Amino acid sequence: MLKPKNLYSRDFLSSLDTSEKEILNIFELAKNFKNKELNIELKDKVLGLVFDKSSTRTRVSFQVAMSRLGGTTIDLNPTTSQIGRGEPIKDTARVLSRYCDAIAIRTFHQSDLNEYAKWSSKPVINALTDLEHPCQALADFFTIKEEFHDFKKVVLTFIGDGNNVANSLILCGALLGVEVRIACPPGYEPDKEVVNKARKLYKNDDLLRITNDLASALPGANVLYTDVWSSMGEENKKEIKDKDFSGFTVNSDLLSQADDDVIILHCLPAYRSKEITDEVIDSNNSRIFEQAENRMHVQQALLACLFS
Ligand code: CP
Numbered sequence: 233m234l235k236p237k238n239l240y241s242r243d244f245l246s247s248l249d250t251s252e253k254e255i256l257n258i259f260e261l262a263k264n265f266k267n268k269e270l271n272i273e274l275k276d277k278v279l280g281l282v283f284d285k286s287s288t289r290t291r292v293s294f295q296v297a298m299s300r301l302g303g304t305t306i307d308l309n310p311t312t313s314q315i316g317r318g319e320p321i322k323d324t325a326r327v328l329s330r331y332c333d334a335i336a337i338r339t340f341h342q343s344d345l346n347e348y349a350k351w352s353s354k355p356v357i358n359a360l361t362d363l364e365h366p367c368q369a370l371a372d373f374f375t376i377k378e379e380f381h382d383f384k385k386v387v388l389t390f391i392g393d394g395n396n397v398a399n400s401l402i403l404c405g406a407l408l409g410v411e412v413r414i415a416c417p418p419g420y421e422p423d424k425e426v427v428n429k430a431r432k433l434y435k436n437d438d439l440l441r442i443t444n445d446l447a448s449a450l451p452g453a454n455v456l457y458t459d460v461w462s463s464m465g466e467e468n469k470k471e472i473k474d475k476d477f478s479g480f481t482v483n484s485d486l487l488s489q490a491d492d493d494v495i496i497l498h499c500l501p502a503y504r505s506k507e508i509t510d511e512v513i514d515s516n517n518s519r520i521f522e523q524a525e526n527r528m529h530v531q532q533a534l535l536a537c538l539f540s
């Protein structure tokens with residue numbers, strides 16, 4: 233099994249830090265890890281986890297992925313380290329990269345993540361910022377590939393807030409040539425710069441559509457994907473966003489307007505009965521828990537590529 237050598241020791245701050253070929257290589261490795269057909273030893277490697285926001289899936293999947301590779305993780309909780317006391321990023325990053333072999337960071341501003349990467353001599357991985365969630369997008373498209381095999385025949389409709397998860401789906405979708413439709417209420421469109429970058433990658437303008445008209449984004453969709461309406465850090469916006477997103481709940485009615493073979497994805501955690509109903513999340517169309525499991529296999533593959 234060949235690992236893409238050109239990912240060695242690189243940062244993964246954005247979906248655009250990989251190419252289509254590198255992503256497909258990661259997927260091949262992930263498939264082998266998942267089928268237990270591959271064993272790569274990264275003995276003694278240490279991944280630091282700096283999480284400014286809560287996490288279940290990302291934190292635990294990185295921990296288990298490292299343990300499966302024979303390495304370890306260090307949980308650097310900002311409230312019990314000097315990070316929470318305001319130690320400058322450039323000092324923290326320079327010190328941590330002398331102890332750890334890579335650092336996965338979950339924080340608010342993409343600019344803070346980029347600052348870590350600037351000062352760290354070891355690879356920095358984006359474990360979610362307000363702008364992007366590239367590890368999530370890798371697992372999402374891996375899940376889609378398991379189901380449909382050929383990306384060029386897939387229509388992915390994301391229903392919800394055009395922020396981190398949607399932005400990374402757009403960028404990763406553009407790299408892989410997947411048709412992506414984003415359906416959101418007015419004012420919740422994805423980042424303009426992300427959309428512009430994606431449009432440059434797509435060879436065909438019709439492959440990326442941003443719309444406020446949800447009904448028009450459903451016909452022919454093979455994947456319906458949603459995310460929470462109020463993201464971490466937006467707790468004070470819940471009331472207004474619940475109103476703004478009314479009508480954007482993924483329910484059986486929406487499902488019936490998509491393609492017959494439609495699958496449902498959600499990055500989780502979910503607010504059942506807000507952005508998605510119980511009926512849909514637990515339906516036969518749902519691949520949400522497979523998707524969550526795939527976080528681990530795909531990150532194991534990513535780490536194997538960054539470390540060796
Ligand atoms: N999807 C995801 O990133 O989940 P966590 O917030 O639990 O890590």
Ligand code: NVA
Pocket residue numbers: 360395396397459460462463464499500501
């Ligand atoms: N958009 C969500 C994703 C959680 C994985 C958030 O940022 O909270």
